[in-house]
Amino acid sequence: MNDKNLHTNNLKGNDDQFFAKGKIVWEKSEADVWADLEKKITVQPEGKSIKLRSRVAKWVAAAVILLLVGLFGVVTSYTKTFNCLPGQHLVVELPDGSKVDLNAGSALKYYPLRWRFERKLKFEGEGYFNVQKGSVFTVESPWGSTQVLGTTFNIYARDEQYRVTCITGSVRVKSYTDETVVLTPNVHVELEDGKLVVKKMFKAEKALSWKNNQFFFENRPLIEVIDEIERQYAVTIRLQPELNNRNFGSNFSKKYNVEEVLDFVCKPMKLKFVKQSENVYLVVEES
The missing domain is CATH 2.60.120.1440 (Jelly Rolls)
Known part of the structure; x- marks a missing residue:
């Protein structure tokens, strides 16, 4: 073996050692790597589209639910x-x-x-x-x-x-x-x-007497009678508190005016009424 060949062989050997040291060790085969790249290229945009459609569907569903809740509220609360x-x-x-x-x-x-x-x-x-x-x-x-x-x-x-x-x-x-x-x-x-x-x-x-503008009382508290007269004639009648629970039994017709009706009620019970102002009366015991 001459020196030239020796030099060439040595160089070749050194190159082999250098590239051996710099050799990349693949964890996956080349086919696997390309397969992964293809997935990233094709699947990723599709994933974004699905995510967008999913968000829109959620918004639509939420809007429908809010609408239904609103309609239910209207139905249940409208009086x-x-x-x-x-x-x-x-x-x-x-x-x-x-x-x-x-x-x-x-x-x-x-x-x-x-x-x-x-x-x-x-x-x-x-x-x-x-x-x-x-x-x-x-x-x-x-x-x-x-x-x-x-x-x-x-x-x-x-x-x-x-x-x-x-x-x-x-x-x-x-x-x-x-x-x-x-x-x-x-x-x-x-x-x-x-x-x-x-x-x-x-x-x-x-x-049912009230339907015919007749008012029948059978042993009812006087305050109840006075309240009814107030309602029927749209007046205010003040009653001394100690008279509230006195019982009254009689009837009257709305064809009479309020002062006539008060007279019907007061006289049998030894009471009297005093007109204090327009549509305001006071019922007291006779002195």
């Missing part, structure tokens, strides 16, 4: 309220054709958009109900509730006084203490000391 002012009578016709005659100083509220699914109303005052047949019809008052399917009845619900008279059909009355009774025609119930007291063979015309 119609009728207030019968002092000195007036008012007839309210409900969506199913049922009618309510409201006495003076009475109020009724119901939910029109719910009515097809739930015949329920809130009531305070005095009213005569003529209910069309159908689903359960519920009248809620602060001191009790009345349920029927189709019937006629009268409710008095004022100042913790609660009275229901069944005229036709049957009526289920429930007090605020969950006591329940079922009334049939000419049966009347009153709330007394938190208990429902039933009176059979009750003369319905007593409860």
Whole structure:
């Protein structure tokens, strides 16, 4: 072997050692690497598109939910309220054709958009109900509730006084203490000391006299009588506190003016009334 060959061989050997030292060690094969690159090139844009569509779908779903919640709120909260002012009578016709005659100083509220699914109303005052047949019809008052399917009845619900008279059909009355009774025609119930007291063979015309502008009182507290006169004539009547619980029994017609009616009430009880100003009266004992 000559020196030239020796030099060439040595150089070749040194090169082999250098490149051996600098050789890249692949953890994946070339095919695997290209496969990974292809995935990054093709899948990544598709992933962004899916993510965008997903966000849009979420926004649409959220908007639909908000719309439904809003519509539900409207349906459940929209109400119609009728207030019968002092000195007036008012007839309210409900969506199913049922009618309510409201006495003076009475109020009724119901939910029109719910009515097809739930015949329920809130009531305070005095009213005569003529209910069309159908689903359960519920009248809620602060001191009790009345349920029927189709019937006629009268409710008095004022100042913790609660009275229901069944005229036709049957009526289920429930007090605020969950006591329940079922009334049939000419049966009347009153709330007394938190208990429902039933009176059979009750003369319905007593409860309905107000519809004909007649007012019947049978052993009722004087304050209740005075309150009724106030409502019917839209006046203010002040009563000495010690006279509140005196009982009164009689009747009067609205064809008389307020001073004539006060005279009817005061004289038998040895009372008198004094006119203090326009539409304001004071009832006191005779001196």
